[in-house]
Amino acid sequence: MRHPECTVTVSAATITATCFDIGTPPLPL
DSSP: OOOOEEEEEEETTEEEEEEEOTTOOOEEO
């Protein structure tokens, strides 16, 4: 199993975690 790349962005009071895999568009959580 391959682990998707996850990026966590914190802006103001909003925390957004975006995870995407190869060939897959970013999925906002």
